[in-house]
Amino acid sequence: MSALRNTLDKMKPAFSKGGKLSALGSFFDAMETFFFVPKTVTRRGTHIRDSVDLKRTMITVIIALIPVFLFSIYNIGYQMNLAYGYGWGFWMIVWKGFLKILPLYLVSYIVGLFFECMFAQIKGEEVNEGYFVTGFLIPLIMPVNIPLWMLAIAVAFAVIIGKEVFGGTGMNIWNPALLARAFLFFSYPKMMSGDAVWVAHKCGVDAVSCATPLSEVASGNLHYSALDMFVGLIPGSIGETSTLCILIGALVLICTGVGSWKIMLSCVAGALLMGLLGDVPAYYQLIMGGFAFGCVFMATDPVTSAQTETGKWIYGFLVGAFAVLLRLFNPGYPEGMMLSILLMNTFAPLIDHLVVGANIRRRLRRAKTV
Amino acid sequence: MSEHIRLKKGLDIPLAGKAPAKIAETVAPDLVAIKPADFKALVPKLAVKEGDSVQAGDVLFVDKMRQEVRFCSPCSGVVDQVVRGDKRKLLAVIVKAGKEQQSVRFDAVDCSRLDRQATCSALLERGLWPMIKQRPYGIIANPEDTPKSIFISAMNTAPLAPDPDFIMEGQMENLQAGIDALGRLTKGGVHFSMAAAKEAGSAMHNLKGVIFHTFDGPHPAGNVGVQINHISPVNKGETVWTVDLVSLAAIGRCLRTGVYDMTRLVAITGPAAKEPCYVKGVQGMSLKSVAKYTAEGNVRYVSGDALTGESVGADGFLGFFDSQVTILEEGDYYEMLGWIKPFRLKKFSYSHLYWSWLNKKKTYNQDTNTNGGTRAFVVSDVYGKVLPMDIYPVYLLKACLAKDIEKMENLGIYEVIEEDLALCEFVCPSKIEIQKILSDGIDLMLKEMA
Numbered sequence: 001m002s003a004l005r006n007t008l009d010k011m012k013p014a015f016s017k018g019g020k021l022s023a024l025g026s027f028f029d030a031m032e033t034f035f036f037v038p039k040t041v042t043r044r045g046t047h048i049r050d051s052v053d054l055k056r057t058m059i060t061v062i063i064a065l066i067p068v069f070l071f072s073i074y075n076i077g078y079q080m081n082l083a084y085g086y087g088w089g090f091w092m093i094v095w096k097g098f099l100k101i102l103p104l105y106l107v108s109y110i111v112g113l114f115f116e117c118m119f120a121q122i123k124g125e126e127v128n129e130g131y132f133v134t135g136f137l138i139p140l141i142m143p144v145n146i147p148l149w150m151l152a153i154a155v156a157f158a159v160i161i162g163k164e165v166f167g168g169t170g171m172n173i174w175n176p177a178l179l180a181r182a183f184l185f186f187s188y189p190k191m192m193s194g195d196a197v198w199v200a201h202k203c204g205v206d207a208v209s210c211a212t213p214l215s216e217v218a219s220g221n222l223h224y225s226a227l228d229m230f231v232g233l234i235p236g237s238i239g240e241t242s243t244l245c246i247l248i249g250a251l252v253l254i255c256t257g258v259g260s261w262k263i264m265l266s267c268v269a270g271a272l273l274m275g276l277l278g279d280v281p282a283y284y285q286l287i288m289g290g291f292a293f294g295c296v297f298m299a300t301d302p303v304t305s306a307q308t309e310t311g312k313w314i315y316g317f318l319v320g321a322f323a324v325l326l327r328l329f330n331p332g333y334p335e336g337m338m339l340s341i342l343l344m345n346t347f348a349p350l351i352d353h354l355v356v357g358a359n360i361r362r363r364l365r366r367a368k369t370v
Numbered sequence: 371m372s373e374h375i376r377l378k379k380g381l382d383i384p385l386a387g388k389a390p391a392k393i394a395e396t397v398a399p400d401l402v403a404i405k406p407a408d409f410k411a412l413v414p415k416l417a418v419k420e421g422d423s424v425q426a427g428d429v430l431f432v433d434k435m436r437q438e439v440r441f442c443s444p445c446s447g448v449v450d451q452v453v454r455g456d457k458r459k460l461l462a463v464i465v466k467a468g469k470e471q472q473s474v475r476f477d478a479v480d481c482s483r484l485d486r487q488a489t490c491s492a493l494l495e496r497g498l499w500p501m502i503k504q505r506p507y508g509i510i511a512n513p514e515d516t517p518k519s520i521f522i523s524a525m526n527t528a529p530l531a532p533d534p535d536f537i538m539e540g541q542m543e544n545l546q547a548g549i550d551a552l553g554r555l556t557k558g559g560v561h562f563s564m565a566a567a568k569e570a571g572s573a574m575h576n577l578k579g580v581i582f583h584t585f586d587g588p589h590p591a592g593n594v595g596v597q598i599n600h601i602s603p604v605n606k607g608e609t610v611w612t613v614d615l616v617s618l619a620a621i622g623r624c625l626r627t628g629v630y631d632m633t634r635l636v637a638i639t640g641p642a643a644k645e646p647c648y649v650k651g652v653q654g655m656s657l658k659s660v661a662k663y664t665a666e667g668n669v670r671y672v673s674g675d676a677l678t679g680e681s682v683g684a685d686g687f688l689g690f691f692d693s694q695v696t697i698l699e700e701g702d703y704y705e706m707l708g709w710i711k712p713f714r715l716k717k718f719s720y721s722h723l724y725w726s727w728l729n730k731k732k733t734y735n736q737d738t739n740t741n742g743g744t745r746a747f748v749v750s751d752v753y754g755k756v757l758p759m760d761i762y763p764v765y766l767l768k769a770c771l772a773k774d775i776e777k778m779e780n781l782g783i784y785e786v787i788e789e790d791l792a793l794c795e796f797v798c799p800s801k802i803e804i805q806k807i808l809s810d811g812i813d814l815m816l817k818e819m820a
Binding site for chain 2: 004005033034035036037038039040041042044045046047048049050051052053054055056057059060126128130167168169170171255256257258260302303307308309312356359360362363364366367
């Protein structure tokens with residue numbers, strides 16, 4: 001420990017203001033605070049501070065994502081195996097899946113952190129840990145075969161236009177990870193729309209088995225059982241298929257208080273209610289497509305969701321309801337979760353405005369009645 | 371008339387180093403100081419110079435805007451030093467205590483027989499007025515105002531705060547005299563809030579001429595601002611006054627006996643304190659005089675509690691309103707991968723991201739490390755969980771940052787002062803200096819509304 005500390009201390013002057021490598025100062029700072037909790041002390045205000053910080057908060061989200069991540073690796077290999085009939089064993093499936101997912105993560109983190117560091121340097125601020133989570137989420141909501149250059153552009157778009165132009169993590173209006181997905185969806189519709197997007201592996205063998213449950217429902221012949229869709233060994237975007245693993249993540253988020261249970265609950269309620277209008281049982285809406293993943297990991301983003309407690313109930317309910325509404329009544333696009341969350345991200349400040357407005361009116365009324 | 375109010379939101383910080391209820395000794399401090407910075411927005415005008423000899427109760431400085439508001443020396447001796455800062459700003463007047471303590475002799479008065487005007491004059495003349503604070507803003511009350519009502523909190527929920535019943539032992543006559551005086555100043559009555567758990571056994575429950583309330587709940591349930599919010603919130607254009615318990619006893623004592631006697635029990639607390647205890651001392655005393663109970667080395671000396679106190683240093687002085695010293699270890703060390711370590715059982719957190727929420731009884735040796743870097747507001751729902759008021763703290767703070775007077779007004783700037791949002795600052799994962807933001811907001815209001 002002290003060896004690393006000493007090395008960092010020796011390097012520090014060069015990266016500090018006026019040093020030779022000061023242009024990389026924010027990168028060095030990010031690395032230093034990654035390895036060591038800084039020795040800064042409180043100056044004014046409270047003399048003691050809670051032990052929690054944003055790094056701890058963000059890493060908890062990643063821990064919650066680990067079951068989904070591991071399952072995704074397996075499922076990628078599993079779908080490849082199924083499509084081509086290779087007859088791979090368990091470890092071979094895991095290895096092939098890992099090889100598929102690794103480059104996506106490399107691109108996501110390298111491109112994302114590059115821009116994060118660049119903006120932190122320009123603004124003279126510390127690198128925010130928000131990208132830990134965003135960078136982990138982005139590959140999980142991509143189709144497996146996405147070209148890496150496309151992913152790189154999407155990541156750059158999400159970080160720059162989605163976040164930094166607003167002032168960085170905490171100021172953004174839309175969930176950056178979803179924005180990456182939406183960017184690709186609207187920019188490269190050929191690659192990203194229709195069936196192709198939801199297919200784990202472009203297969204030439206059996207077109208029917210490669211379609212996702214959602215596209216099957218849209219075309220009217222669903223042949224996956226509820227259990228299949230719950231466990232998740234089915235085609236789909238990388239991380240969205242296993243409702244079971246997502247539920248484990250949800251449990252972690254709720255127990256630690258990092259994710260809002262209010263949003264998750266009301267989101268499910270909204271989806272179920274709207275799902276009553278559909279041909280398939282309403283609870284199918286919860287286990288199909290990206291609903292569960294979006295509900296647990298995307299809609300609950302504390303920055304882009306509603307921030308008042310009352311607002312969260314309204315926001316979550318509408319996310320769920322709109323997602324299913326789009327699924328049921330928009331024939332062109334079978335999945336509605338992404339757009340529903342982005343739409344409600346846009347309206348979250350309005351919901352909060354109304355809730356806070358009620359507080360203001362209460363205060364004014366109180367003044368008048370006295 | 372008594373009302374019970376139960377509050378759920380908030381947090382009792384389990385800081386180690388509580389003072390046991392016994393008095394270690396009576397301290398006769400060598401130096402005492404009165405600091406204008408203990409009063410918000412005060413512009414002082416010096417009334418003495420170095421070398422002057424003063425008695426307890428002699429004026430050291432006055433409020434430049436309202437010169438009848440006097441600030442008096444808590445002990446007799448010689449003015450040792452007038453400390454000035456940048457632009458000759460008056461920081462402190464230090465008095466070197468003489469061997470024999472003498473006090474200015476005022477007439478003993480029974481305020482229950484006086485009218486409002488005479489009561490005001492008595493308080494002003496004796497230098498007791500600065501102990502009355504006004505809401506909104508937490509500044510010294512204006513003698514010309516008539517407040518809606520006056521609030522006293524006999525409940526202190528701040529970390530390691532002195533036990534009100536213990537420090538008020540034998541002070542009931544003084545408290546009653548103080549209450550009688552305050553009762554003259556308002557038509558709305560004097561509200562007196564106590565902790566529900568202590569209600570039955572407390573001698574303070576026999577006080578007369580007050581409207582009793584009982585509160586139950588974690589910090590900040592003991593903050594007078596929170597209590598006002600639940601009893602009779604401050605609306606725009608309204609003013610209420612507040613007096614803390616120790617000051618109330620001092621006011622009563624001085625009126626009743628005519629002696630300017632600012633002695634008080636001071637709790638020496640904190641995880642780094644050598645020997646947490648109570649000592650009998652005096653307002654504004656030097657921390658050096660209690661050095662054997664505090665600590666040496668790399669520690670921070672805080673006058674007041676760990677959330678709202680002021681770091682004064684080993685040679686510093688107790689604040690005007692403070693009857694607590696908190697000694698904390700400085701947290702200027704690196705901790706390798708601390709943020710990702712799964713256990714870190716010695717760390718306390720309000721969140722469930724550490725394990726401290728599973729063991730409610732444990733106390734923690736918290737230090738002054740910020741435990742992370744400063745960020746923008748990200749986790750937006752944590753603040754409301756520790757603020758038991760009908761206020762949206764993040765929106766109010768953002769209005770303060772934006773300097774939007776109308777929004778600040780609408781969102782409740784009149785109802786809070788820094789101490790009420792101190793817990794929000796403690797739990798903030800983004801390490802934002804919330805009390806500073808609010809303080810700047812209040813300063814802006816004072817400037818604009820003047």
